[in-house]
Amino acid sequence: MTATSTKPDAPEASAPTQLTMAGALNAALRDAMEADDRVVVYGEDVGPLGGVFRVTDGLQERFGEDRIWDSPLAESGIVGTAVGMAMYGMRPVVEMQFDAFSYPAFEQMVSHVAKMRNRTKGRMTLPMVVRIPCAGAIGGVEHHSDSSEAYWTSTPGLTVVMPSNPADAYSMLREAIESDDPVVFMEPKSRYWSKAEMSLPVRTAPMDRAVVVREGTDATLLAYGPTVRTALEAADAAAAEDLSIEVVDLRSLSPFDDETVGASVRKTSRAAVIHEAAQFGGYGAEVAARVTERNFHWLSAPVLRITGFDIPFPSPKLEEYHLPTPDRVLAALDTWEWDD
Amino acid sequence: MSLNVEHHSVRALPSEKPIRLLDNAGHAVHGAAAGGFELPDVETLVELYRRMVVARRFDVQVTALTKQGRLATYPSAYGQEACEIGAISAIEARDWFFPTYRDSIALLTRGIEPGGILASFRGDWHNGYDQHAHRTASQATPLATQALHAVGLAHAARLRQDPIVTMTYLGDGATSEGDAHEAFNFAAVWQTPTVFLIQNNGFAISTPVSRQTRAVTLADKAVGYGMPGYHVDGNDVAAMYAVTHAAVERARAGGGPTLIEGLTYRIEAHTNSDDPTRYRHSRDVEHWKRRDPIERLEKYLVSEGALSEAARAEIADAAEAVAAHTREVMTAEAELDPLELFDHVYDRERASLLEQRARLEAELADAAMHAADHAGAAR
């Protein structure tokens, strides 16, 4: 395909600025579109409105309607046309408005986005990003709080990542757009308004690596997206009881960073995974199995899962009973037999 | 979108009587039934004849090879040559084609090698040819999904200001899928240079069109999207070519998408594993066999003195050569490397896949060693 030039990143880092995660994602899209004119952005209401979470705010004014536009309201159509665009050498970044509304696109995701490279022995690749606002704790009505990560992570061919903070959001989105593999980029809605100071263009750890966000020696909490904060709060509370808890932000759900996670688990000998999605057949089952298979002889307790219940995501007034809390994490840690 | 220079929507319903340029007896049709289209020139018709004859010989050969167990499955297009060949002949090498599993003969016309077309049906790999080189996507199995890819690629080409057209084929059953609707709608709203060909061959496996839609013709659907629709005699290659050619030209000139329905019939079974006697009468099949698309054009060309015995013999020889080549490549066993299973899943290396690859490699080495031991013991 005729590839157009990729301009290098702006060499100078900007002065440190306070950004929300939504703002960091916006900056990442802006900088990616600036750097590479093959990057186009479309979806429902991403144009003048700037997306329902304002992640694309101001981008249409800046780049025009040939780079970012409102598409018809059809998720399969959005992802399916993005396949065709990527086939022709574009790098589409498309938005699903909410997690549960990505389901109409499931077939395109699983049957084509995930399989095109493999089907064609690498001759046809799909460098595209599907952004999916995900998970709950924003008081959303039904279909606005799902955690769909297990559907995507059990699909070979997809890369699935989820940042938990603004700097990672910027860095990982830039990397996802630069990736020649299709990426499902999950954005925890409850973290959209979290703030951090950074100098752009910030690059944090590589997108496929997990990161130890809090050091500890007694147990490892494995979390991602919205539950990283839950894990950190639980670790703080546990410290008051003289437990030293390490927290690992998985960041990349597929591929899974066995190395970073294994190193932490072998150090602490105990691990628990925390997610909002239902437990049965969920992503935590994969984590627990992997951690056990690879580190059994270092483990002194079973790997635990602290998750949402095995129920459809509840309505806003009841979601607090469903979501994993720091207290539930601590209660789960109490079920382990501690030697001393 | 700023790309939409003008927005022309269409309200006229396609004619209920299919557009036809040659009747079943091979006579030229004029007037209203021709829908304002002209019979293509005789050289074009001879070339279409050649392509159809070669395509049918290929199709018959592959069906025979399937019966011998050389292919796991094959969806035949016997009887649909006018749709398959007429439409594909209206696009150029620079244009992109998005076919389904049924459209192998259109791929052949597009210059793809039999071995490449049939690799997936034999079970070698899910796709056996280079998409970029032939500007032809792999044959889609999930119904109607490829239509969206055609629209997306067309839109990308417009953004780049490349004057190419995309063409995609769908079955009558596939028009019921959500993706067909989304593709028609996206194409019309974005005014992409896309030609949709619905091959109405009477059935979706066993389900007749009457259980698929209440629309009078499938081409009627175009009106609701605001694009032109044409209901065409799908066994008349002259009409199929003329209508698609006009649609391609309009698309290339910025006139947006077109929906074309070719009314035809599937003479063979859905695939080799289907039993069509359970859902259709042989008298219907006989009826349609008497409306054969190749015979119709042949009658016309002979009556016009445009097809000499020598030319016919030469075309038949060319068809035999393709059949012989097909037999040859399908009889030779493909060399497959199981370790390649892991090579094309991701661009980035993945530790878990490398581990699994190593495991399979060890298994294969083990098996080879056992086989060698076994051979040694037997000696």
Ligand SMILES: Cc1ncc(C[n+]2csc(CCOP(=O)(O)OP(=O)(O)O)c2C)c(N)n1
């Ligand atoms: C999404 C989807 N659903 C079901 C099938 C199974 N299937 C394969 S072919 C077929 C019938 C398709 O009929 P039609 O679109 O008329 O095309 P034809 O085979 O007649 O050319 C069905 C149901 C499929 N391939 N994809």
